[in-house]
Amino acid sequence: MSKTEFDALKEEIRAFAQARDWEQFHTPKNLAMAITGEAGELAAEFQWLTAQQSVLEALSGERLEAISLEIADIQIYLLRLADVLRVDLPTVVRKKLEINESRF
Amino acid sequence: MSKTEFDALKEEIRAFAQARDWEQFHTPKNLAMAITGEAGELAAEFQWLTAQQSVLEALSGERLEAISLEIADIQIYLLRLADVLRVDLPTVVRKKLEINESRF
Amino acid sequence: MSKTEFDALKEEIRAFAQARDWEQFHTPKNLAMAITGEAGELAAEFQWLTAQQSVLEALSGERLEAISLEIADIQIYLLRLADVLRVDLPTVVRKKLEINESRF
Amino acid sequence: MSKTEFDALKEEIRAFAQARDWEQFHTPKNLAMAITGEAGELAAEFQWLTAQQSVLEALSGERLEAISLEIADIQIYLLRLADVLRVDLPTVVRKKLEINESRF
Numbered sequence: 001m002s003k004t005e006f007d008a009l010k011e012e013i014r015a016f017a018q019a020r021d022w023e024q025f026h027t028p029k030n031l032a033m034a035i036t037g038e039a040g041e042l043a044a045e046f047q048w049l050t051a052q053q054s055v056l057e058a059l060s061g062e063r064l065e066a067i068s069l070e071i072a073d074i075q076i077y078l079l080r081l082a083d084v085l086r087v088d089l090p091t092v093v094r095k096k097l098e099i100n101e102s103r104f
Numbered sequence: 105m106s107k108t109e110f111d112a113l114k115e116e117i118r119a120f121a122q123a124r125d126w127e128q129f130h131t132p133k134n135l136a137m138a139i140t141g142e143a144g145e146l147a148a149e150f151q152w153l154t155a156q157q158s159v160l161e162a163l164s165g166e167r168l169e170a171i172s173l174e175i176a177d178i179q180i181y182l183l184r185l186a187d188v189l190r191v192d193l194p195t196v197v198r199k200k201l202e203i204n205e206s207r208f
Numbered sequence: 209m210s211k212t213e214f215d216a217l218k219e220e221i222r223a224f225a226q227a228r229d230w231e232q233f234h235t236p237k238n239l240a241m242a243i244t245g246e247a248g249e250l251a252a253e254f255q256w257l258t259a260q261q262s263v264l265e266a267l268s269g270e271r272l273e274a275i276s277l278e279i280a281d282i283q284i285y286l287l288r289l290a291d292v293l294r295v296d297l298p299t300v301v302r303k304k305l306e307i308n309e310s311r312f
Numbered sequence: 313m314s315k316t317e318f319d320a321l322k323e324e325i326r327a328f329a330q331a332r333d334w335e336q337f338h339t340p341k342n343l344a345m346a347i348t349g350e351a352g353e354l355a356a357e358f359q360w361l362t363a364q365q366s367v368l369e370a371l372s373g374e375r376l377e378a379i380s381l382e383i384a385d386i387q388i389y390l391l392r393l394a395d396v397l398r399v400d401l402p403t404v405v406r407k408k409l410e411i412n413e414s415r416f
Contacts, residue, residue, distance in 0.1 A: 004109040005194050020208060025360045028171075029150040029158035029241075032143075033359040035178065036244040039136075039143035040352015043251075048337045048343040051258065052148040054133035055123060056189050067132070068191050071182065074139065075193055078178055085160050087172050089179055092108050093123035096176035097120060104124060130257045133345075137255040140348040144248015147355075152233045155362065203257040212317040213402050224409060228416060236379070237358040237366035240351075243386065245352035247344075254341040264343035264397050275340070276399050279390065280408035282347065283401055286386055293368050295380050297387055298317050304384035305328060312332060 006090060010083045013076055031081040038073040045070060110194060114187045117180055135185040136190060156170040214298060220288045221284055239289040246281040253278060318402060322395045325388055343393040350389060354382040 017023055045067050046054050053059075059067070082089050121127055149171050150158050157163075164173070186193050224230055251274050256264050261267075267275070290297050329335055357379050358366050365371075371379070394401050 003412065006109055009197055012198070012201065013370070016204070025160050027155040028160070028163075029153055029155050030359055031235075032146050032150045032158075033241055033355050036140075036143045036147045036241070036248070037352045037359055039178075040141045040244070040349045041185060042136050043140045043345050044349035045306070046136045047342055047349055048175075049133055051131045051133050053414035054131050054136075056132070059132075064189065067189065068196045069200055069203070071186060071189075071191055071193070072196040074143075074178070074182055075197050076200060078175065078182070079197075082175060085163075085168065085171065085175075087175055089175070090107060092172045092176040093113055093179050093183075094116075096173055096180060097116060099173070100120070130352070134255055137251050137341075137345055137348070140345070141248045141252035141255055144245045144251065144348070147241050147248065148245035151245055189285055214317055217381075217402060217405055220406075220409065224412070235363045235366050236368070237361055237363050240354050240358045240366075243349075244351045244355045247348045247386075250344050251348045254344045257341055259339040259341050262339050262344075264340070267340075267397075272397065275397065277408055277411070279394060279397075279399055279401070280389055280404040282351075282386070283405050284408060286383065287405075288388070289387075290383060293376065293379065293383075295383055297383070298321060300380045300384040301321055301387050301391075302324075304381055304383045304388060305324065307381070308328070 010079045013079050015023055026080060028081060028083055028085055031077055034077045035074060038070060040075060042070040113185045117183050118187055130184055130188055132189055135181055139178060140179045142174060142181060146174040162202060218287045221287050222291055234288055234292055236293055237290060239285055242285045243282060248280060250278040251282060322391045325391050326395055338392055338396055340393060343389055346389045346402055347386060350385040357382060
């Protein structure tokens with residue numbers, strides 16, 4: 001089976017961290033904390049918007065760009081956390097969807 | 105080009121939401137808020153652990169399972185948000201990594 | 209000057225932690241993480257509500273009770289963090305309001 | 313009974329919002345979202361610090377100042393949310409402590 005995009009990105013992000021000697025900071029605890037920080041920045045983009053103002057058609061190009069980069073930050077740390085915990089993201093997403101299927 | 109795993113998951117999650125008539129709730133604002141909620145649950149798993157207790161080798165199987173499902177929850181809402189905002193996750197991740205390259 | 213309610217609560221919360229030998233867990237880092245966890249739970253109460261459904265008059269008594277206890281959790285950890293960092297909450301609140309006065 | 317510091321601050325923050333015509337933005341939902349944003353900023357101050365580096369004695373004056381202002385931001389939005397939901401903070405804090413007493 002060919003490598004998924006998830007694995008490819010995971011490796012690029014790992015290489016980025018290794019090149020800067022940042023692996024020492026990337027404990028699961030610290031990465032979880034970094035995710036809350038980035039999630040907070042994403043929330044800040046939306047906090048004073050109405051639901052209507054938050055949809056794609058209503059967002060300015062500039063704000064959509066800012067939001068995209070916040071989404072990227074969360075994805076980067078999530079991939080990094082999945083990497084250090086040896087969690088396969090597509091696998092756990094499908095597992096969680098199955099649990100949700102039986103619940104809702 | 106073949107569909108990436110990101111796109112495949114995005115479509116599965118969209119179908120899940122459509123089947124339950126949940127699209128009405130999935131405004132970008134609400135999804136950003138849901139991400140902070142799930143990030144908070146992930147943080148709660150780690151909050152009283154030391155850095156040493158948070159690493160893969162030190163986590164119990166039960167806790168690692170719980171953490172994996174919290175990671176999945178964040179990934180699910182992030183894919184859903186990327187879907188409603190027409191953001192391609194691998195593209196914005198690589199864009200952000202390039203910005204970080206020039207910064208650090 | 210008489211003790212403020214902030215100081216009184218701070219001392220009650222400190223006594224609660226001491227009685228359970230929890231001070232060892234209450235590093236500023238861990239308390240900051242606990243605040244994000246509780247803030248996430250508060251967000252979860254509101255995430256699928258419209259702005260209109262979130263106002264006092266529209267909330268059920270049960271949900272208002274749940275929200276009040278989430279607010280309390282954040283306040284408890286904020287008082288605990290202020291305690292271990294020797295930060296006087298009314299003082300820093302007024303300082304921040306002054307900064308905001310000059311900004312907005 | 314004389315007014316508590318909580319009530320005094322609540323009124324100062326309300327006046328600040330009224331003077332800027334910001335009350336329209338201060339729905340409970342938006343305020344809960346703002347709290348997660350500020351909690352994320354507080355987390356960001358601590359995310360790469362070890363537990364030992366996060367204690368009062370180890371923090372630089374500059375960082376302690378930055379942390380104090382993040383704490384203030386959370387307290388301000390928490391007081392504002394308590395105000396719009398007519399929640400008395402000392403009352404709910406003591407109620408939650410009692411619940412915790414019976415639990416732990």
